[in-house]
Amino acid sequence: MADHLPPVAREPAAESGTADEPGVPRPATGDSGLRRTGARGASGPRQAYAAIDLGTNNCRLLIARPAGDSFVVIDAFSRVVRLGEGLAQSGRLSDAAMDRALAALQICADKLRRRNVHLARSVATEACRRASNGAEFIERVRRETGIALNVISAQEEARLAVLGCHILLEQGEGPAVIFDIGGGSTELVLIESGPAVPRILDWQSVPWGVVSLSETCGPEGADATQRAARYQRMRSLVDEAFAPFAERIAPARADPPTAESLRLLGTSGTVTTLASLHLDLPSYDRSAVDGVIVPATAMRAIASRLSGLSLAERREVPCIGRERADLVVAGCAILESILDIWPADRLGVADRGIREGILRSLMATGLRRDGAGALRTGQDAV
Template structure:
């Protein structure tokens, strides 16, 4: 398939786990317009620019990422906006060679040319997806995405039954990683972190696969442990935890594992949200592994209840689950989900004709709305799930397994508020790489670029 190439600008540490994919894998949808989403997550996608003071105010409110989950979509115009790295989210994607867009970038005051900025990269090879982000630092705590790639590879297909990565699954992943390698090779990367998660972590032949990737794609992947995965997910979603929050349970429902972090910010808050993790766990179950064990195409209410109970049993053994007991009943406590499950439910909730990250990322859903969406998807048969534009063929057999994991989590930490994050590990990696490198301290003095 033809790969998408585009320069994209983005913000903080955003996008996550396994977002829903449109049908067609990495095939682009031509002509889709990208516009900066207002911070509250309910932008209307209008790329027209207001004038005068209204324009200035709106520019301050804007700045979320709008690059597509399966690659980068071309922009329809409008000025890109920088966003916080702990705030995350690309803003406007620009096709290479788009001189009008480049001129527009040049008009931004005190902005160093992209070619003069250090380039950082983050790659996340999960059980279901292969994703890459390449970015340069912006204002303190912010970055701009200049390239992105995502493809569903289902590396963990069959893993729960055999304990090994299958040949076809490894072949798909290697082909996607070759695309990532080409993108990295064409840029002068200052620092990169290339990670692999649960599929490679648990497979008997995971290390052999990592060696094959190095031989054939020229990439040396790092298999991270579950604690690191949980921390990076938190780092990627920092901007979605508002200042008046007391506590958050952040969960990342992946393909082969689900990370849960309990975050206490009731007493103070440091710049790195990950510093406030008081307890965490990683369940060795995700949408792919759960669907393979219980079935994902035909899911009766009895099967769904069995899936929920399976996950609930695992959560009962989590000793640190009560570490936020002092804030769970507070209106300043909420759940924060970064995964394809929650982004899918958000898209269904919004009745989107096409998945739109600008409207989903940062969206608040109340408990009644979540209940209604789970019930709606549970009432659909496989073909109805395939037909929904926010689910599609790639996730129709996985979405109910994700809903079961979500329901088990909600039962342990009941909350009337769920915030949806279309961001995650890659944004967390970029944010940490840039902070550790000190680029924001070196390049900015008194609020201006040096």
């Protein structure tokens, strides 16, 4: 049975918005990608802030206004662009992948203009970090859309994910683990709860996400035996990559000594999809999934079942569909490895992460500095 965190942990509902699909180390220095985009001198409680997260698999946008200690989403956009498609083999972003991402970013740019956004931060993650032509793509995005993407480090990616979703972590004593399974990488963070924002005790990013792991392990087999062998290879690769982190956090896992005391929170399409299946939803429903707490054994059982299905069979499963069917198995392998490292009885599920972390940072910055003059962000751009 799944439980929900108390309503206090819930983000306010969106005023309006559209979406194509459902869905602490210090910040990095240098060009942060922070830009003032609205009218000069804009101020007051109604000003809008925006966050764009261009990942290996998805392009996501949130536009929001401050509301007390949180914010109200006024517009949103999410599209599967598969920017990292083929990257594992070629080391480059393909022309088709870049075109898909640019089309999505143009929609984001149009929304920023229409919403008169005051401050925006746009980030790119693992695909652009790894690609030999990543810098060329970033410049093309700036030239064609006006969006100044900042390629953030894995450390900053982990920090923003924690900032965006930690409010959904179960109450409790001792350290906890928050993880983000992406398209090109996975971040694991050991945190200690604080009065406001958790303190990061340790973290690791590994270059295995649902796209990179799927492509590295090749096509699916034609029968159950071949699919099982591929899944085991995925598990082995991820286990090996996670091993240093697992060794470092072993003392924290031993104290407290019981699985009931361990707290675990995940943010990604993998955990939200598997939680949807656990809840037996006919279609994805963010309000039912964001903040739900699911038994770890149930998530393992779903992962095991999905790994044995053929691609055609997975496409027919509600809440997976064609866009995720070929990638969800890799997500299952990563999730099972995480559950081995941090064997909590229950898994918290978050349909929020980097974008929400960016928004909280932007709003804190904007509200602190609005009274002291305009925030200096460099050249005005989308």
